[in-house]
Amino acid sequence: MGELGQHAGAGAITPITVRQGAFAFADETPAHWIPHAPELAQMINGASFVMPHLEPFLVATLGEAAKLIEDPAVRREARDFCMQETQHYRTHRRFNDVILGQGYGALAEIEAEMAHSYARLLQRPLPVRLAYAAGFEAMTLGLTEWLVGHRTRLFRGADPHVTSFILWHMVEETEHKLVAHDVYEAVSPGYWRRAYGVLHGSIDVIRWGRRCYRALLLQDGRWRQPASRLKVWWWAARFLMGTGPALLRAMVPGHDPRQVKDHPWVRDWIAGHERAGERGAPMPLIDTQSAAMPVPF
Ligand SMILES: [Fe+2]
Ligand SMILES: [Fe+2]
Numbered sequence: 354m355g356e357l358g359q360h361a362g363a364g365a366i367t368p369i370t371v372r373q374g375a376f377a378f379a380d381e382t383p384a385h386w387i388p389h390a391p392e393l394a395q396m397i398n399g400a401s402f403v404m405p406h407l408e409p410f411l412v413a414t415l416g417e418a419a420k421l422i423e424d425p426a427v428r429r430e431a432r433d434f435c436m437q438e439t440q441h442y443r444t445h446r447r448f449n450d451v452i453l454g455q456g457y458g459a460l461a462e463i464e465a466e467m468a469h470s471y472a473r474l475l476q477r478p479l480p481v482r483l484a485y486a487a488g489f490e491a492m493t494l495g496l497t498e499w500l501v502g503h504r505t506r507l508f509r510g511a512d513p514h515v516t517s518f519i520l521w522h523m524v525e526e527t528e529h530k531l532v533a534h535d536v537y538e539a540v541s542p543g544y545w546r547r548a549y550g551v552l553h554g555s556i557d558v559i560r561w562g563r564r565c566y567r568a569l570l571l572q573d574g575r576w577r578q579p580a581s582r583l584k585v586w587w588w589a590a591r592f593l594m595g596t597g598p599a600l601l602r603a604m605v606p607g608h609d610p611r612q613v614k615d616h617p618w619v620r621d622w623i624a625g626h627e628r629a630g631e632r633g634a635p636m637p638l639i640d641t642q643s644a645a646m647p648v649p650f
Contacts, residue, residue: 369433369529372626375635376444376518378451384569386512392575392584393507396592397519398452399566401445402460403558406467407489408442413475414482415533418540427539434532437525444518452569459568467561480541484550485557487533488603492555494530494613495599497523499592501616505646513638517649520622521636527619530610544606551603555596618648625650 384398385391412435419431453460474482500507500523508516537547566585567576575581602608625648629637637649 367528367531369430369437369532370623370627371433371436371440372521372525372636373440376447376514376521377635378448378514378518380451380454382448382451382514383512384452384455384457384573386515387508388510390507390584390588391573392570392581393588394511394515395569395573395575396562396566396585396588398449398569399564400558400562401452402449402464402565403467403561404445405442405449406464406471406561407558408438408445410471410475410482411486411489411533412438412442414479414486415536418479418483418536422536422539424539427535430529430532431536434529434536437529441522441525444522448515448518457569457572459572460565463561463564463568466564470561480537480543480546481550481553483533483537483541484546485554486550487537487547488550488552488554489558490526490530490533490554491551491599491603491608491610492558492596493523493526494610495596496592497527497619498599498616499595501618503595504618505644508639508641508646511641513641516641517636517639520639524619524622527615528623530613530615534608534610548604551600555600622648622650 383394385394387394387397415431416435419428419435422428422431449460474485501520504516504520508520537550570576570581570585576585599613602613603610629650639646639649
């Protein structure tokens with residue numbers, strides 16, 4: 354770990370609020386929770402199955418790095434990140450267990466492979482893992498821009514519980530957009546490893562997500578239906594167009610997520626939650642029948 358160093362002056366840090374992932378999922382929560390786009394629902398479900406393996410890895414990695422950081426602001430930021438991500442993967446676990454219970458048992462085998470893969474990744478040097486974390490977090494910013502920006506088309510008429518849960522996760526990804534980058538810069542700065550991490554973190558997660566949604570759609574009998582496969586390709590292309598700019602941006606030397614503007618809906622969500630001031634109460638649900646789909650506060 355000889356190249357680990359300290360890098361002072363992270364610049365303004367936006368505060369992170371740790372919220373309870375107070376979402377309840379009934380056993381009958383539909384796997385096809387977006388009625389007009391069942392393939393997209395299963396693709397998002399596939400990503401959800403990755404989270405209880407990926408996010409504990411992020412927590413372990415940034416938690417380990419936090420101990421090496423001298424700047425108290427960045428150290429606190431890293432610890433808040435860990436608490437936020439812990440809420441995320443616990444909530445995804447609850448949702449995933451409901452889906453598993455609906456006859457998608459094939460996912461359990463892929464979950465075992467993911468557990469093994471992330472355990473192996475945890476053996477890699479800390480700077481490699483931090484670059485992976487920063488790279489993945491850069492992709493989630495692009496994903497947030499896409500999902501939040503197109504929410505009225507993507508989620509119109511969708512199950513409000515699952516929609517609200519997914520968009521809550523996206524809001525908090527924006528809220529902690531600086532952390533993985535700041536921690537990487539504080540502990541192990543270096544351009545080329547960081548640029549490689551953008552590809553490593555994004556491609557690895559996309560690959561696991563695809564494995565999961567393929568299994569879900571195989572179980573549905575849709576994977577081999579040409580019309581369904583075309584829709585999967587269509588959504589995959591939309592996803593790549595949505596996240597591609599964020600990935601390219603993250604690979605530019607000197608990239609700093611502070612330069613990325615937050616979507617106004619995300620800012621409204623954060624301000625609305627702050628005003629509501631309820632802690633531990635069930636999150637209010639987004640009205641997915643609404644043409645504007647405003648924040649639920
Ligand atoms: Fe997360
Ligand atoms: Fe995150």
